[in-house]
Amino acid sequence: MTELNSPHSVNSTPPRALLPVLQKVKSSYKQWFEFYNLIPKSHRYSLGVRIDTLFVEIIESIAIATFLPKTEKVSYVRIAIRKLDTIKILLMVLWETKSLDNKKYLLLSVGLEEIGRMLGGWNGQLTKSFEKNSG
Numbered sequence: 265m266t267e268l269n270s271p272h273s274v275n276s277t278p279p280r281a282l283l284p285v286l287q288k289v290k291s292s293y294k295q296w297f298e299f300y301n302l303i304p305k306s307h308r309y310s311l312g313v314r315i316d317t318l319f320v321e322i323i324e325s326i327a328i329a330t331f332l333p334k335t336e337k338v339s340y341v342r343i344a345i346r347k348l349d350t351i352k353i354l355l356m357v358l359w360e361t362k363s364l365d366n367k368k369y370l371l372l373s374v375g376l377e378e379i380g381r382m383l384g385g386w387n388g389q390l391t392k393s394f395e396k397n398s399g
């Protein structure tokens with residue numbers, strides 16, 4: 265039996281379950297990545313690169329927040345919300361300049377709106393918990 269086919273190979277271990285909001289961001293990023301190379305070069309290496317970077321930074325912020333105590337999570341969740349809002353605006357610019365067609369823009373926007381609701385809910389829960397404990 266080769267090492268790749270052994271029962272202890274990397275592929276035999278199921279991936280760890282992700283926080284639902286992190287799973288949704290990952291899914292939206294994969295969708296974005298499919299469209300990235302279809303964007304005209306004039307925007308691909310400017311707005312496209314920036315959007316790509318913001319997605320990675322959102323993933324990083326959420327991942328960090330998951331391992332912090334409740335009192336420290338809020339700032340990272342809010343960073344993720346700010347970066348998500350920036351992505352929405354940059355995607356709107358791509359769409360308005362016809363660098364992203366209606367269908368692609370709609371597909372990305374629907375996922376980003378859901379992520380926004382999830383992050384907003386998380387932020388609300390953390391804020392209420394913080395106010396309750398400090399008041």
